[in-house]
Amino acid sequence: MPYRYRDDIATADVAFEVWGESLEEVFAAAADATMNVMVEDISTIGCLHQLTVELGHDQLDLLLFSFLNELIFLKDARKLLLRVQDISIGMEEAKFALKSTLCGEMPDAGKHRLATDVKAVTLHRFSLDKTESGWQAFVILDI
Amino acid sequence: MSIPEVVKKVSDTVWEIPISYKEGMRVPGRIYATEKLVKEMDAGVFEQLSNVACLPGIINYAYCMPDGHWGYGFPIGGMAAMDPEKGVISPGGIGFDINCGMRLVLTNLTLEEVQPKLRELVDALFRKVPAGVGSTGFIKLSKNEFAEVTEQGSRWCLRKGYAWPEDLENTEEGGCFKGADASKVSAKAVERGFDQVGTLGSGNHYCELQVAKPENIFEAETARAFGITIPNQVVIMFHCGSRGFGHQVATDYLQLFLNVMEKKYDIRVNDRELSCAPFRSREGQDYFAAMTCAINMAFANRQVILHRIREVFSDVFRKDARALGMQMVYDVAHNTAKLEKHTINGKQKEVLIHRKGATRAFGPGMEGLPEHYKKTGQPVIIGGSMETGSYLLVGLPTAAEALYTTAHGSGRTMSRHQAKKLIKGQKLQQDMEHRGIYVRTASWGGLAEEAGIAYKNIDEVVEATELAGLSRRVVRLLPLGNIKG
Numbered sequence: 367m368p369y370r371y372r373d374d375i376a377t378a379d380v381a382f383e384v385w386g387e388s389l390e391e392v393f394a395a396a397a398d399a400t401m402n403v404m405v406e407d408i409s410t411i412g413c414l415h416q417l418t419v420e421l422g423h424d425q426l427d428l429l430l431f432s433f434l435n436e437l438i439f440l441k442d443a444r445k446l447l448l449r450v451q452d453i454s455i456g457m458e459e460a461k462f463a464l465k466s467t468l469c470g471e472m473p474d475a476g477k478h479r480l481a482t483d484v485k486a487v488t489l490h491r492f493s494l495d496k497t498e499s500g501w502q503a504f505v506i507l508d509i
Numbered sequence: 510m511s512i513p514e515v516v517k518k519v520s521d522t523v524w525e526i527p528i529s530y531k532e533g534m535r536v537p538g539r540i541y542a543t544e545k546l547v548k549e550m551d552a553g554v555f556e557q558l559s560n561v562a563c564l565p566g567i568i569n570y571a572y573c574m575p576d577g578h579w580g581y582g583f584p585i586g587g588m589a590a591m592d593p594e595k596g597v598i599s600p601g602g603i604g605f606d607i608n609c610g611m612r613l614v615l616t617n618l619t620l621e622e623v624q625p626k627l628r629e630l631v632d633a634l635f636r637k638v639p640a641g642v643g644s645t646g647f648i649k650l651s652k653n654e655f656a657e658v659t660e661q662g663s664r665w666c667l668r669k670g671y672a673w674p675e676d677l678e679n680t681e682e683g684g685c686f687k688g689a690d691a692s693k694v695s696a697k698a699v700e701r702g703f704d705q706v707g708t709l710g711s712g713n714h715y716c717e718l719q720v721a722k723p724e725n726i727f728e729a730e731t732a733r734a735f736g737i738t739i740p741n742q743v744v745i746m747f748h749c750g751s752r753g754f755g756h757q758v759a760t761d762y763l764q765l766f767l768n769v770m771e772k773k774y775d776i777r778v779n780d781r782e783l784s785c786a787p788f789r790s791r792e793g794q795d796y797f798a799a800m801t802c803a804i805n806m807a808f809a810n811r812q813v814i815l816h817r818i819r820e821v822f823s824d825v826f827r828k829d830a831r832a833l834g835m836q837m838v839y840d841v842a843h844n845t846a847k848l849e850k851h852t853i854n855g856k857q858k859e860v861l862i863h864r865k866g867a868t869r870a871f872g873p874g875m876e877g878l879p880e881h882y883k884k885t886g887q888p889v890i891i892g893g894s895m896e897t898g899s900y901l902l903v904g905l906p907t908a909a910e911a912l913y914t915t916a917h918g919s920g921r922t923m924s925r926h927q928a929k930k931l932i933k934g935q936k937l938q939q940d941m942e943h944r945g946i947y948v949r950t951a952s953w954g955g956l957a958e959e960a961g962i963a964y965k966n967i968d969e970v971v972e973a974t975e976l977a978g979l980s981r982r983v984v985r986l987l988p989l990g991n992i993k994g
Contacts (some may be wrong), residue, residue, distance in 0.1 A: 373923075376580065376581060381923060405642075413590055431764075432764075438699060441642070443700040443701045445643050447642075450530045480951060480952050481713050481954040483712065485712075485753075485756040486605035488582070490601075493779065
């Protein structure tokens, strides 16, 4: 599990750090860390609906911010709990561009141990940085 | 924890962070709390408060209430008044859950009458008031109808038969803030929230049956004026906001402000969550109009939930809700920005007040209060943890200094993750049932996160508001039954 929740920061909400060798790994792990706040065992989320998202931003960290926001939007608007099936991040017309295939299903209290809803991704201390071994990010979710 | 050196004591209940603490501070930070509560505040509070003090156009102080704790942007329990002409508006000073707020409703039933029906009531409420991840409301609205809800708030509910006329009188600003414009709301925000009217949400949102025991009445005359007139009277308190709709409005404008703040308006902030725009700018006005839509949607949400609660009580007791005395005491928001008139440096002035986890608490005689509360002052509803109890307070003239603002709840001291490690939801439910509190939840993990152990002592928080002259205790309310998301 390439993410860890932080008990000592923003106690009323949920803070997590996430790491990976590639940007794609960090984005996918951050998506799982967000979903894991809402579903206690994310391996129970089946792949019944598939959809593709394409996002762009001129700042790489804000591309991650938009991506997590999109997952939260889809949770309410499409009633879908989603995980990353495939993701690629590159450059398009001088902007960072993301394309991801997401897969998931509707929340089902009988099947998923539902936990706490995520309201939003905050920008307080939000970061995405390159490290010696890859990338890491820090995120605080509003609960 | 000890109090950081930079926090100076002004009096037993007032603490100050001087402007010399951080470059760019325009006003000092001011914390209302007892020494014990200041000691318990996490370091994030002082950092965030001093960041707020740097915002353009801030007047007097960056304020923090006794329940202040580490949030994002503003601390939770934070308040700041801006000069509308020179100041900014910031979504980080309101929160994503726009118009998260509290509503308190009376019954003429006593503990003895409710006790035998407690399970039936809580189970029925759990069925009728959807809570938790992905829940939707019973009202099916088209997107156009939803736009009406966002512009009219509780007035829409009255037209549709979900409100009694006097409910609106007992809601802050009549349940409809001025200035809402649905054309300033994104399609995404509508899509996210149009089917959520009448839902509680999750996290610390709940609906609770409570009892006012005679030994917990601090001020009998004010309690009577607020409708607490019978020994062991049962009341209903609930806490929720504007659901995914408000969350999306805040997210949309946070991103917009981030784009224009530096480039267009040359404003720099210490925390990107404090992204803002001049209040009188096009972007600032658009956000204000969209945010007001979310405020109104939250009033409608709580109004529709009240309608459902009245139906449940009516079914269980086989009596009309009016015959059961189910009048509202009050509905007050704690995540808003609004224009209010206050005395600033001896002069009446209209200011833009951001309250984030802070409650408006008007004193006696103030404009904006319904006639029947003019003598007493405004009812203030403070939710505690589901294990310990909550309070009904009243606004005071002495709160003028804090622009008639007080605390909003108890404030967390333990992270959600840590609470879940220490406590199991099922065990907590059983333990609470042994103590006579029956809880239903959409999530065991979510229930564990809300255990009393994770919160500050509510008695200390409200006592601090009283010592600081922000609000006074009227009744302490004990939990009987609770539904939570």
